[in-house]
Amino acid sequence: MPVNTSAVGKEYPPITYAVGREKVKEYASAVGETNPLHLDPAAARAAGYDDVVAPPMFAVVYQSPAVMPGIFDPEVGINFAMMVHSGQDFRWERVVVAGEELTTRAKVASIEEKGGMGFYDFEVVTQDAGGATVCTGIWKMIVRGV
Amino acid sequence: MAANYEAGAALPELKVTPDRFLTVRYAGASGDFNPIHIDEEFAKSVGLPGRILHGLWSMAQVARAQTEAAGGPERLKALSVQFRGMGVLEQEVLVTSTVKAVEDGTATVAAEARQGETRIVRNAVAEIGLD
Numbered sequence: 001m002p003v004n005t006s007a008v009g010k011e012y013p014p015i016t017y018a019v020g021r022e023k024v025k026e027y028a029s030a031v032g033e034t035n036p037l038h039l040d041p042a043a044a045r046a047a048g049y050d051d052v053v054a055p056p057m058f059a060v061v062y063q064s065p066a067v068m069p070g071i072f073d074p075e076v077g078i079n080f081a082m083m084v085h086s087g088q089d090f091r092w093e094r095v096v097v098a099g100e101e102l103t104t105r106a107k108v109a110s111i112e113e114k115g116g117m118g119f120y121d122f123e124v125v126t127q128d129a130g131g132a133t134v135c136t137g138i139w140k141m142i143v144r145g146v
Numbered sequence: 147m148a149a150n151y152e153a154g155a156a157l158p159e160l161k162v163t164p165d166r167f168l169t170v171r172y173a174g175a176s177g178d179f180n181p182i183h184i185d186e187e188f189a190k191s192v193g194l195p196g197r198i199l200h201g202l203w204s205m206a207q208v209a210r211a212q213t214e215a216a217g218g219p220e221r222l223k224a225l226s227v228q229f230r231g232m233g234v235l236e237q238e239v240l241v242t243s244t245v246k247a248v249e250d251g252t253a254t255v256a257a258e259a260r261q262g263e264t265r266i267v268r269n270a271v272a273e274i275g276l277d
Contacts, residue, residue, distance in 0.1 A: 023175075030175035031206040032162050037219065056213065056222045057206040060176055085201050089226040095219050 003111055003118040003146050007075045011107040017062040021098040024052045027061055044097070051098035059090050059135045063124045066104035067139050070122050076108060078120060079143050086119075087140035093133055102126050102134065109138065118146040149215040151253040151276055157243040160211035164199060164235050172203045199233030204267045208257050211241040212272045223252065224273040231264040239266070251277040 021041065028038035036043035037053040044052045071078055096102065109123040124137040149157050169183040178200055181188040189197045205227050213219045233239065243257040253274040259267035 027175040030168075030172045031203060031210060033210060035213070035219065053219055055206070055209070056219055056225070057202070057209045060178075060202050060206075064177060085229055087226070087228045088202065088205060089224070091224040092222065 003113045004075075004077050005111045007073065007077075007108045008111050009108060010070070010073070010075065011105060012066065012069045012073075014103050014105045015066040017065065017102045017104065019054060019058075019062065019096055019098050019100045019102065021052050023061065024054045024058060024098050027058050028052075028055050031055065031057065041098075049095075049097050054096040054098070056090065056092050056095070058096065059092070059126070059137060062096075062102050063104050063106075063126060063135070063137050063139075066106040066126075067122050067124050067137075070106050070108055071120075071141065076111070076120065078118070078141060079146070082144045082146075084142050084144070085140070086142040087138075089138040089140075091136045093135065096128075096134055101129050106139075113146060116145060118143040148217040148221075148276070151216075151245050151248055151274065153245055153247050155245045157211070157215040157245065157255065159243075160207060160214065160241040161238055162207055163238045164203075164233075166235050168203070168235060169197055169199060172200050176200065176202065178202070194232065195234065197235060199235065199266065201229035201233075201267070204229070204233050204239065204259050205270075207239055207241050208243075208259050208267050208270050208272070211243055211257065212255060212274060215243065216274045216276075221275050222272060223275050225270065226272075227267050227270040229266070230268050231261075231266050233259075233261055233264075233266040237261045241267075243272070246271075248276070251275065 255272040257270040
């Protein structure tokens with residue numbers, strides 16, 4: 001069964017995420033960060049930041065709520081049971097600090113079929129309160145047996 | 147602080163061994179509660195050897211190797227990875243990184259994460275700001 005490419009270009013509603021100090025610390029601890037910039041507000045302030053700094057990969061936390069509606073969108077048609085997260089790109093324009101409010105928009109960047117597998121790429125862009133882009137992610141999914 | 151960024155240079159390795167509850171903590175921290183990561187019986191019921199690591203946790207180890215080598219989180223400008231082999235709990239993860247090129251204040255670094263012979267993050271490419 002060929003993949004349906006009609007959803008390419010489809011955009012999903014923006015998701016707002018408030019970056020919290022304790023969430024940043026929880027995430028930093030779970031991934032093994034020891035840099036006090038991520039864990040200690042006083043250390044972060046001493047380095048010139050308003051509050052603890054999110055590790056770059058915290059992008060997962062603020063972007064995933066925006067990309068999930070696309071992954072589960074019937075028009076995209078991903079068979080979740082056969083899906084694997086095959087790759088991930090992030091580009092960061094600057095670090096994010098606790099206390100910020102971010103807005104993230106996801107869209108279907110491409111849908112292709114190769115060798116009986118479906119390749120679904122979602123482009124996810126996060127902006128700060130001033131509208132400046134802080135992070136762009138490409139979330140890459142493969143579905144076996146399409 | 148920063149490691150020696152010259153083309154061909156090997157950057158410091160990162161070694162970390164995920165304990166048996168790591169995926170539970172990461173699920174809570176990240177919001178990814180897929181049961182293949184946190185429920186041993188479910189994981190086995192779908193043909194896995196047991197609970198497996200979140201790919202994005204493994205990617206975070208590749209990212210951490212870069213920010214620790216470079217001297218801070220603000221230096222990591224981009225990271226691109228592929229997920230392949232499954233990562234497992236209670237086995238050491240080794241991240242290795244090699245500088246590929248340095249141009250206009252940006253270093254391009256190739257990296258991977260593996261457990262024993264299994265590469266769990268491959269073809270990782272990082273851009274590091276050196277200025």
